[in-house]
Amino acid sequence: MGTQVADSLAFDVAIIGAGIAGGALALALTGEGLSIALVEAREVQQPALPTQWSVRHFDPRVSALAPRSRALLDQLGVWETIAAYRSCNYHHMTVWDAEGTGQIEFDRSEVDTPALGTVVENRAIVGALIERACAAGDIHVFSQTALASITRVSSGHMALALHGGGALQADLVVAADGALSPVRGMMDFRTREWDYGHRGVVATVQVERPHEATAWQRFLPGGPLALLPLPGTERKHFCSIVWSMQEERADEVLSFDDTAFCDALGRASEWRLGDVVDSSQRLSFPLRQRHAVDYVQAGIALVGDAAHTIHPLAGQGINLGLLDVAALAREVLRGTRQGVRPGQLELLRRYQRQRKAENLLMMSAMDGFKRLFEQESLPLRWLRNTGMRAVDQMLPLKQRLMQYAMGLR
């Protein structure tokens, strides 16, 4: 618990944003003698266990967690709660090109792992993290409390004003406040941004045939379409879709009624899972790749989407965010054991060195993939399809790609 300083509560670390990155960081720091504030603008609560199987009873935001992310959530003591909610392992991945004959298959047997990944609704992950954070004696959760401003005070501490009148002080402020990070803006962190002029249309759909515990991805000329497997029943099969497309096409698709949308999606997926029989309401997100030039200043660190947003085509966003969390927690805890303050710039720079290059590499790879699959010129299409077929035959290369995507390298 924080200590009272003048009119504000003082903490060692104040984390702004209790999404997956912020919640995981609070738990990664707990139990080591630090006092932690977790400040979240929305109401934080554990979702009730779902009792109905319909497209309307899933969280539209899901994450395909790589095995390393799942292992981290297990270490934080929340995996059992998440699994008791509901989740779906996928054992296989099929990637194919709409403009030809290229196809790559990835299977868990090729990398000797129980699953290539696990699809979980975000509300289950966040709910489990928050439940545990609320039970920890050294984490103070401020729910429905938005950060209003930050000031650096002469002692080197950060002074935080909260909407509604509260005030905090912290040695280290961590921005885990998402892609539009207010903290990043308030503290003048610069970013590099690429606007794709695309939107990601997201929905939960019910399909006619079982998804075979497979993540399906088709590269269409307008952008990739991913169908991620969700848990279901013997007769009801569900997938979460992310369908990237140009703005004008997104406006058109979002105007479709359920029947027209299901038809369009069936066509776009070449009916690999049979007809699309039902769809939840569609949501859409602008697709923008964004990377902070620096992740740290004295007393401040950015993690997760606040530091980087990546094209969702390989579902790597929160997987990178959880690797940030693990690296920052490691450095802060090492510093604490050596008597170093968590906000010390040198300590924070070590975190930045570990994460920035790796995040940039993944972002560049996704950008390259996306651009390659957009090309409509005949030679490039030929090269792409030949390349996909060749990669499919090269087990060592496929193994390396899978290990990279699963966070095992």
Ligand SMILES: Cc1cc2nc3c(=O)[nH]c(=O)nc-3n(C[C@H](O)[C@H](O)[C@H](O)COP(=O)(O)OP(=O)(O)OC[C@H]3O[C@@H](n4cnc5c(N)ncnc54)[C@H](O)[C@@H]3O)c2cc1C
């Ligand atoms: C369409 C789509 C599909 C995706 N699919 C995948 C996938 O399959 N796998 C994957 O790994 N990633 C995926 N991602 C990316 C993933 O969703 C994000 O990387 C992840 O949710 C980011 O988590 P975060 O905790 O950093 O930020 P967020 O989840 O955005 O959390 C930020 C939190 O900060 C709070 N906040 C904001 N401002 C304030 C304030 N002033 N005061 C207090 N609190 C504040 C917000 O309320 C929020 O709770 C996808 C993204 C999109 C758009």
